[in-house]
Amino acid sequence: MYAMWGLQVALCTLSVLSLSSGGESKARSCSEVRQAYNAKGFSLVNVPHQEISGEHLRVCHQGYTCCTSEMEDKLNQQSKLEFENSVEESSHNMRTTFVSRHKKFDEFFLELLDNSEKSLNSMFTRTYGKLYMQNLEVFQDLFTELKRYYTGGNVNLEEMLNDFWSRLLERMFQLLNSQYHFTDDYLECVSKYTDQLKPFGDVPRKLKAQVTRAFIAARTFVQGLMVGREVANRVAKVNVVPACVRALTKMLYCPYCRGMPGLKPCPNYCHNVMRGCLANQADLDAEWNFFIACKSECYFSKAMSLNSLCGNSVGCAVLDSALKDL
Numbered sequence: 001m002y003a004m005w006g007l008q009v010a011l012c013t014l015s016v017l018s019l020s021s022g023g024e025s026k027a028r029s030c031s032e033v034r035q036a037y038n039a040k041g042f043s044l045v046n047v048p049h050q051e052i053s054g055e056h057l058r059v060c061h062q063g064y065t066c067c068t069s070e071m072e073d074k075l076n077q078q079s080k081l082e083f084e085n086s087v088e089e090s091s092h093n094m095r096t097t098f099v100s101r102h103k104k105f106d107e108f109f110l111e112l113l114d115n116s117e118k119s120l121n122s123m124f125t126r127t128y129g130k131l132y133m134q135n136l137e138v139f140q141d142l143f144t145e146l147k148r149y150y151t152g153g154n155v156n157l158e159e160m161l162n163d164f165w166s167r168l169l170e171r172m173f174q175l176l177n178s179q180y181h182f183t184d185d186y187l188e189c190v191s192k193y194t195d196q197l198k199p200f201g202d203v204p205r206k207l208k209a210q211v212t213r214a215f216i217a218a219r220t221f222v223q224g225l226m227v228g229r230e231v232a233n234r235v236a237k238v239n240v241v242p243a244c245v246r247a248l249t250k251m252l253y254c255p256y257c258r259g260m261p262g263l264k265p266c267p268n269y270c271h272n273v274m275r276g277c278l279a280n281q282a283d284l285d286a287e288w289n290f291f292i293a294c295k296s297e298c299y300f301s302k303a304m305s306l307n308s309l310c311g312n313s314v315g316c317a318v319l320d321s322a323l324k325d326l
Contacts, residue, residue: 028050028051028064028259029049029050029051029259030047030048030049030050030051030066030259031049032259032260032261032262033047033066033067033256033257033259033261034047034049034066035261036256036261036262037071037256037261040078042071042074046068046070047066047068047071048066048068051064051065051066051259052064052065052066052068053065054067054257056068056069057069057072057257058072059072059076059246059249059250059254060072060249060250060253060254060257060258061254061257061258065257065258065259066256066257066258066259067256067257071256071257072249072257075249075252075253075256075257076245076246076249076253078253079245079248079249079252079253080240080245080248082248082252083238083240083244083245083248083277084238084240087236087238087278088236091232091235091236092236094232095229095232095233095236098225098226098228098229098232099229101225102222102225102226102229105221105222105225106222109150109218109222110147110150113143113146113147113150116143117139117140117143120139121136121139124139131175135168135171138164138167138168138171141164141167142160142164145160146160146211146215149215149219150215150218150219150222152219152223157208157211157212157215157216158208158212161204161207161208161211161212162194162204165194165200165204166191166194167191168200169190169191169194169199169200170187170188170190170191172199173187173190174187224291227291228291231284231288231291235281235284238277238278238281239280240277243276244273244276244277247273247276247277248273248277251265251269251270251273252265
């Protein structure tokens with residue numbers, strides 16, 4: 001729930017760890033600074049052995065210093081690079097979690113839907129044989145539209161399910177009255193009275209409630225995971241402004257210029273710098289926590305809906321009872 005605070009603490013920890021350890025600096029000697037500076041991968045060419053006058057410095061203290069202008073520029077760039085890497089590293093687990101959870105749930109739900117279709121097809125083939133096979137496309141279209149809705153297609157669930165029952169009624173009416181020939185207009189007229197005639201009893205209402213609840217929850221949940229992933233990806237790309245780089249350099253590397261490369265910033269100082277550098281991200285904290293809370297609530301709703309849906313294999317038993325008169 002405290003995502004931004006955790007990110008700031010992590011970044012502070014990584015920043016502190018990036019500072020080279022060292023003992024007490026010798027008076028006016030830059031030997032420890034040279035060692036720490038070289039450990040960062042920088043050349044020691046033109047790095048002073050003793051403190052020099054610091055009027056040339058633009059970020060760090062302008063008293064006696066172990067830094068040249070070139071060193072200060074490089075440490076400034078190093079501060080920015082380390083901060084960007086720290087943000088990337090700190091947000092990596094969150095981003096990969098969204099990606100993996102989305103992939104797992106998507107695979108699970110599509111497999112559930114495929115298994116439901118196979119189960120229905122197998123049972124109806126055994127029970128009704130040729131009669132069912134002649135009308136197979138009605139059920140295939142139902143599952144195709146359900147998948148299209150789940151994957152973000154422009155499908156109205158209620159209208160789609162009503163259309164399914166209307167088509168099924170037309171097929172049943174023709175099969176039960178096979179000695180007659182009916183025009184399309186006549187069959188359309190019959191389907192219009194589905195609600196009044198209730199040829200399937202209460203089955204359509206029950207199936208509609210189950211399917212709607214489960215698929216709305218599933219689609220909302222999986223889309224939310226995609227949104228969370230995109231937000232995490234964008235937040236991880238921090239726009240490091242000059243004021244932030246200046247503050248980072250003062251905190252992390254100005255101690256080098258003072259001959260104290262092992263000096264660590266106090267936690268409050270570090271947190272204040274991070275809050276300044278992550279001001280835009282911090283503004284998202286309340287909304288992000290609300291988003292996570294909503295995802296948790298949606299998860300429980302989804303679990304209950306899927307349990308109900310799984311128990312019926314997308315209404316397999318319900319559809320079976322609806323076709324018992326065929």
